[in-house]
Every structure is written in C-alpha cells, then in structure tokens.
Amino acid sequence: MTVVLFLSVFLIAACGLIYELIAGTLASYLLGDSVLQFSTIIGSYLFAMGIGSWLSRFIDRALVSRFITIELMVGLLGGFSSTILFLAFAYTTGFRVLLYSLVLAIGILVGLEIPLLMRILKERFGFKELVANVLTFDYLGALGASLLFPLLLVPKLGLVRSAILFGLINAGVALWSTFLFRRHLPSPLIQRAACAAVVLVLAGGMAVADHITDTADSALYADEVILAKTTPYQRIVLTKWKQDYRLYLNSHLQFSSRDEYRYHETLVHPGLASVAGARRALVLGGGDGLAVREMLKYPGLESITLVDLDPEMTRQFSTHPLLLELNAAALKNAKVHIVNADAFPWLERDNGVYDFVVVDFPDPNNYSLGKLYTTAFYRLLRHHVAENGAVVVQSTSPMFARKSFWCINETLKQAGFKTFPYHAYVPSFGEWGYVLGTRRDWQPPTALPTGLRFLTAGNVRSLFDFPPDLAPVPAEPNRLNDQTLVRYYDQEWREIVR
Amino acid sequence: MPTRREFGATALAGLTAKADRKLEGAFVFEAPGQGVEAGHRLRDHARFAAPARRVRIPAVIVGGGVAGLSAAWHFDRRGFRDFVLLELEQQAGGNARSGENAVSAYPWAAHYLPVPDKRQPLVHELCRELGLLHDDGTWDERWLCHSPQERLFIHGRWQEGIEPLVGLTKADAAQYAHFEERIAGFRLSGAFRIPMEAGLAQNTAAHRALDGVTMGEWMRREGLYSPYLKWFIDYSTRDDYGTRAADISAWAGLHYFAARAPEEKGPLTWPEGNGWIVKRLLAKLGRYVRTGAMVHRIQRQRRGWLVFTGDTVYEADFVVYAAPTHFASWLIDPPPPRWPIDSAPWLTANLTLDRWPANHGVEFCWDNVIYNSPSLGYVIATHQNLNTRQDKTVWTYYWALADGRAADQRRILLGGDWNWWKEKILTDLERAHPDIRRCVSRLDIFRIGHAMPRPVPGAIFHPERIARARHQGSLVYANCDLSALSLFEEAQYRGVSAADYVLRNASSTATR
Known part of the structure; x- marks a missing residue:
C-alpha cells in the first residue's frame, strides 16, 4: 500500500x-x-x-x-x-x-x-x-x-x-x-x-x-499538400485546391495547373515553330516535363534531351499519376532522354548541336543560379545551337523586375545572339518575360501546332510588342566576375515583396 | 560483453574526449631531403657526395619558382634551348605550387594574379599566350574571379567587401577619404610601379624618405587613427608582404595601394591558384626542368661556373640564380655579401570539407576574411567551379606569422606540432563558423619558414639590394627577393630580365 x-x-x-x-x-x-x-x-x-x-x-x-x-x-x-x-x-x-x-x-x-x-x-x-x-x-x-x-x-x-x-x-x-x-x-x-x-x-x-x-x-501552405519531398537539392511541394495544382520549389511557385499552359505555350512555340525542320532539341531545367509536353506537338522532332539537376524531380514527374496527367506523360516518351546533371558543366562536356534549346531555370535569386545567366554560359550555349536554330530563355518578369529582364536580353546580345524579347500574361505569375536568341535574322512563325489554348498564329506577333511601362531600360550584361543580374533582381523584388 | 571495468573505462574516455569527428591531415613538403631539412643542410654546410658526371652547358637556372620558370620561358621563346633549370623540391613552382585531391585542386601559397594594367607588357604577353587575354583586349571571363568576390566577418556578421563598412563613424569615413586621396596622389606620381624597378627613377627625395619610416609611423603623421582603417591597412600588408603595418617600410606599404590602377576588374584566379600558370609553363618548359636536384655549390671558374647537384656537375658559362637570395652566401663560392633582407614565415592550410558550414547573410565568397583575426582568412578553392551545386569543398587558409621578430615566429611555426596548429586554425575559424569542426574531414598544413622578403624600413633603397639587382658578370640574380616585394609580376620581371641579360651577353660571347 x-x-x-x-x-x-x-x-x-x-x-x-x-x-x-x-x-x-x-x-x-x-x-x-x-x-x-x-x-x-x-x-x-x-x-x-x-x-x-x-x-x-x-x-x-x-x-x-x-x-x-x-x-x-x-x-x-x-x-x-x-x-x-x-x-x-x-x-x-x-x-x-x-x-x-x-x-x-x-x-x-x-x-x-x-x-x-x-x-x-x-x-x-x-x-x-x-x-x-x-x-x-x-x-x-x-x-x-x-x-x-x-x-x-x-x-x-x-x-x-x-x-x-x-x-x-x-x-x-x-x-x-x-x-x-x-x-x-x-x-x-x-x-x-x-x-x-x-x-x-x-x-x-x-x-x-x-x-x-x-x-x-x-497549414504553412494555403492548400492541401499532396506531395512533399526534400531532396539534396531542394524541397519539392505540390499542393491542390479544387482542380488547381501548384508546384513549389523551396517555397517558390513554379506553376499553377490553371494557367501553366500560358507560360509553357509561350515558352516553346514562338521559337520552335519558327525553326523549319527542327530535329534535335534540348531543355535545360524544366524537370516538370511541361515544356517537353509542348515540344512533343512537333512530330518532326526526333530527340529531346532534358537536363535537370534533381533526379527526384524528374522521377516524380515520370511516375506520379497526378503529375503524369499534368505533363501528358511527356517524360515517358521514347524521344525524351533525361539527364540529371548540373547544366553548366554538363554543357561543357556535351558536344551535341541542337535546333532548339529551352533554358528554363529558376529566377536568378542567388550567385549560384546567376552563373546560368552569364555571358560565359550563353557563349557556351551558342556553340550548341544550329546555324538556323533558336534558344529561348525564361527571363523573369519585365514588369516586376524590368531591369533584370533587359539585363538578360543584353547578356544574350553580348554573347553573340540576335535577341527577340517577348512577354505574356500568366495570371498566377503576372506579366512574364522571355528572350529568344538566334544566330541569324529571324521572323515570328506564321503557323502553330493545332490545339493550343493561348497562342494563335494571329497573336504571336503581338507578344513582341512592349508597352511603355515594360520598354527597354539600360542594363549592364551579367558576367561571371560581376553578377549584375543577381543585384538587379534582388533590388527589384525587394521593392515589391514586403 | 564488456566487463565492468571496460565499461567504466569507456565511460571515462567519453568524458575526456570531445565528440568531434575524426580529422586527418599532415604537414606537407616535409619529407626527408625536402623543404626545411634540405635548406638547413645547405646552411650548415653538410657534406655532399662528389658528382660522377660532368656536363657542359651554356646556361643553368637555379630555382624553379616563378622567377626561374620565367627565365626559362624567356630563353625558350627567344629560341635559346641550351640550358637546364635545377629545382631542389620534387615539384617546381615555388610559392606557386599546388595540390589536388578528389574534391578540388588547391593552391599551396600564391593564389591569384591581379589583372595587369597596360603598363605591364610582360604579364600581358604571358596572359595572351595562356589564353587569358583575348585578341579583342577582353579578359577570359572563365578565370576572372567570379562573383561574389570578398566578404568580411565583422561584429558578428558578414559584410560584402573586406574594407570594413559596418559601424563606421563620420570620422572613420573622413579618414578613409583622406587615405584614398593620398594614395591617388602617389599613384599619379609614377614613383610606385609594377615592376617596382620601373618607377624608381620617378622617386623624389620625399618618396625615398618614405622608406626610412614604417607605415605605422606614416599613418600617425597623416593623422590616420581610425581603428577600421588601421586594421584594413595592416591586413593588406600582412596579406601581400607578410609584414605588419607597424613594421613595414611606408614605401612598401604605399606601393601595395598605389601601384595598381584602381578600375581594373579582377583578379585572375584558378582552383589551384597560380599553380594553374605553373602547370602551363611546365607543359611547355618541362623538358628543361630537373626536379629533386639540390644545388649545393656554385663555384666560380676562370671562365664560367661549376654548378654541383646530386651526381652531376654542370660547367656553365652563365648562371641565373633564381633561388631565394639569402641562400646565395651558403651556395656561391666565393660567397657574396650577406643578404640584408629578412624573410617572413607563413603557414597555409588546405581544409577539405565534406559539407558546408551553416551560412547566414552574405553568400560564401572567393576570399573570406575575419576582422581582428590573427590569420588572413580563407579562400574557397572551388569558387571558380561552374556547378550551381557543390556538396564538398576545399578551403585554403592563410596565416602570415608577422608578430615580432621573424626568427622567433619561425621557432613558433616549426615548434608547434600538427595537432597544435590544427587547434589554432579551427579555433580561429570557429569565430565565424561555430560548426566548422563538423564539416572538415582533412586538414593539411604547409609551413614556410622563409616565404617572402620582409620589406622593413631601408629594404627598398638598401645599397646591397640595388647592387644585387643590377646584372653584371656571368652570374645574375633573378629571385623576386630582389624587389623586396613578393609579387608574381616582380618574380616574372626578375626572371625575364636576368634571362635577357644572359642572352645579350651570350650572343656577344658567341660572336666574339
């Protein structure tokens, strides 16, 4: 007791x-x-x-x-x-x-x-x-x-x-x-x-x-989390709200399934549709396979090489049922070759020449990513582009980061590309910018694949028109030894995000 | 099963040993017959075996650092090929030697080359040959130091740049401005040039007088007492010349700031530091180079010189003496006067990191300096990599032992064992990186007793320095000691100008 x-x-x-x-x-x-x-x-x-x-x-x-x-x-x-x-x-x-x-x-x-x-x-x-x-x-x-x-x-x-x-x-x-x-x-x-x-x-x-x-x-994300993976490279989170799927990498929104077609159609078609007889293509970044999905609308393409750093990213987008639905199983297509590597050193080793290259990296918010937006990188890239080929670079927002956008344009120019900047409205991102680079003179395409939801042969030309509030501003090119872009970008987004 | 006693012992051991990760490492370049030991055998006039072979050759270069290699470079590009270069160590390169492991190549000492201005034709020529300078006058972006370049850990956080900016008062800022203004004036005078010999003619009596006082004294006279500015100047003179501002000749201290045009981008740098240049020079000049060849005597003949090394004695018309100048009185027979300029002891360490320490604020830079640390901070050898992601890295850590007398500091340098130095290094790094011990897997240390000349007051205008730098006879001095300033450009200039003198005189002998 x-x-x-x-x-x-x-x-x-x-x-x-x-x-x-x-x-x-x-x-x-x-x-x-x-x-x-x-x-x-x-x-x-x-x-x-x-x-x-x-x-x-x-x-x-x-x-x-x-x-x-x-x-x-x-x-x-x-x-x-x-x-x-x-x-x-x-x-x-x-x-x-x-x-x-x-x-x-x-x-x-x-x-x-x-x-x-x-x-x-x-x-x-x-x-x-x-x-x-x-x-x-x-x-x-x-x-x-x-x-x-x-x-x-x-x-x-x-x-x-x-x-x-x-x-x-x-x-x-x-x-x-x-x-x-x-x-x-x-x-x-x-x-x-x-x-x-x-x-x-x-x-x-x-x-x-x-x-x-x-x-x-x-609760830290507003919506239901349906996939969350921490890889050695990043934290991948996919959320769902009704029929809207959103992908976040390190808490940065990558796409919303409601309007990603706008972003990816605009990324791929103005360039790719203009390269007659394109057979070989390269995608740097873009492990979600959404750009590849758009590229597979060109039956003439024989091979697409996708280089993404994170194996978990390409694995999820080749196996997860929801994600396969989003990218129409693009990464499982026999024409697609997936390489998991760091893009800059990979490109140094690679000796392929491509008719069309998509450069879809995260925004240059640190010096490591900034390297992928330098004259050194674009010069190297130029050696991998066919004479009548084209590259397109996702170039952040000309609205929110106007100087950064025109800095990327200037950097491509310095690297020897003829540049054709353009932009489109993607609701979940806002006004978004791209720069097309070619080795020769270039005209926007007059015909596009069928079944697009945003772009038409009629409206492509208008993407290249910049209203006064997005018009060019002077900017220094981005070099490895002086990463002006990272500074511009940091400054501009700091003014917007409170 | 452990017995009770064993269990008790483990428990006690657990109390005494810290639970840090296992750290490997050693002193490098200290195998028998190398480095310090070899140097001291020369100093102590040890006996050497008589050579079995006699070789006649028009010229011998003694010493395979940047000066010796530059002499060879100049010989070769002028079409003169009848010479050998004798290097004591197993690896040529001197202060530009480098190492490599599975993670990265890394420097053992000199790790960058400032982008030369237009007044340095020799460096320009070398850079053009190495593909660093393009025909259109642009520098190769690949090897210009990438962003971000420098940061300073001050008041508990990192700031951009190594000139202190955090916590400056108005008075501090005014002193910075005053200093800048004085430097701009010295720069315009043309008295401070690289190579230093090029500006000596422009030196007025007032400039010469600067060699009579220390930098510290000059600063007092200028009313520069801001602790931040004082630290920055002291850091700079330790970093380039291994000497404290309080001890260095004001002329040499000011040369550091006034000799280079301020607008140039740069510097040029590589994972293995200046070892990158050495590798390329050796690829071209390797056939002239004999490593592990210790010259123990250079004896004057009626005509020319006998150069004794290992099993060979070279009978040479000309000797380019590019080894450290203070060795000359032990090697050369008859001996020249004692070399009056002391040398600074240094320690460099290469740390291999399995993972990066936690970092807040400014990103990791190429050069990372800790305010008020006795060391000079660390340089990241993997900084010039193109990867966006780098899991492992190598850091090169620098420490100039600049306090007090050089001889005492050398005793400390050689007295501490590896464990003692390892603790000193990690404790210093812990100021900025509390978790450093959990990141480092290997730590190798290079102890350099005589790393570079110490330009104390009087060194620059010392009659012996001026006399030795003037070429005469058939043995010419070429080490960068002759400038009293340890810079790549000085070494290259000394090597090339000695070789040029030999070529001019050899051809006149030949035509005669």
Missing part, C-alpha cells in the same frame, strides 16, 4: 517535469535561442507551481475528489500541450502568449498536486516520514523523466505522442486514486466515469497524432 502511494508521487512528478521539458523543447525548436527559451519556461513553470502550492491553502473540503479532478485536468492540458502548441504555431500569430499561458496553467495545477497529496496522506504517516518520502519520490520522478525524455521519448515517440502518453499516466493516477481512497469518495463511480472519458479522449489523440504534425505542415 505504502509503495503504491509513493509510486503515485513518483509518476506525477515525472509527468510534471515532462510537460515542462516539452514546452521548453518546442519553444526552442520553433522560436530558436534555446538558452532563452529553456530559462524562461523553467522559471515560469516553477513560479506557477509556487502559485499552485499557495492556492492549495484555499482547498478545505473533499480533498481526494479535488485531487482527482486536478489530475484529470493536468492529464488533459499536459497531454495535449504539444498538440496545442504545434497547431497554434501553424494557425495563429499568438504562439508566445499561448505558450506561456499553457505553461502557467499546467504549472499551477502541478503545484497543487503534491501539497494536496501530502494533506491526504498525513493521517497515515508521521510528518517526518511523510515529508522525507514524498520529496524523495518527487525528486526521483524528476530524474526518471529527465533521462527518459531525451533518450527515449523524443527520438522514439516524438513530442506529440510523448505528451499524450504522460497525459494518460496522469489520468491513470487519477483512476487508481479512486480505488486507493475510495473511503473518502462519496460516489466513486462518477469519478471513475470522468477518468474513463479523459483516457478515451487522450487515447484518441494518440491515434491521430501523426495527422496533427502533417496538418501543421500543410
């Missing part, structure tokens, strides 16, 4: 410490600065326990039933503490307020436990023995919890389930107390029913724990 009583002390002490550790860990994960987080959490928690101990003086009657109620409250609140905090982080802006309120609430309840229990037990033991035993088991529980938490709980169970597990232990202690102290309870059945309800709720929480973290992740 005695052992069982003190085991309860051990367990509730362990639970109390676990909630404190969970709050501290979560706060340092989510807010950073672990020293600050742990210090303030431990401080607030101990302070709250002090308040609890002080409040215990105002509880005069029905000690056992109060104790059981408090245990159940701690179990619920503590058990769901990490769930509440994860969700608060994802959905609200008041994470800190909630964090400290929760820490105070749990602390106060935990602070009430031991004084109440000691008062319940004081009839059975002498004061000296009671204090010694209760405090011994209290501290032992703390030791057990502090070892268990980093070694077993966090790595094996994770924060959400660990909290719930200890919530269950609190509820278990409550239930057990209804038997231990049944003499003090006028109607133990009601208490037992309450315990059972709490255990059920917590067990239910345990079952759906996995969904909780997923939900928190998807």
